[in-house]
Amino acid sequence: MTMICPHCKHVTNRRSSLEQSDVTRKAYYLCSNPKCSFSFVAFEQISHAVKQSAMPDQSVNLPLSKSKRTKQEQEEMFNEVHS
């Protein structure tokens, strides 16, 4: 994963990362611009599935991308939220 430095807009280098959960990592980044040298932490999280796994782990519960849901699934989710 590449992130752009929010200060000087150069590419940053990912120095290391730690697993926080099955879907979250804490990553440490350093700006590649020696005149900037901004260092920061970013949390990377799997937010939703684009295609479900063919080998699903039942403990992993990620919603399917909105664009991949059927109209009926979207209506069911809308009704759950608004009931």
Ligand SMILES: [Zn+2]
């Ligand atoms: Zn920078």
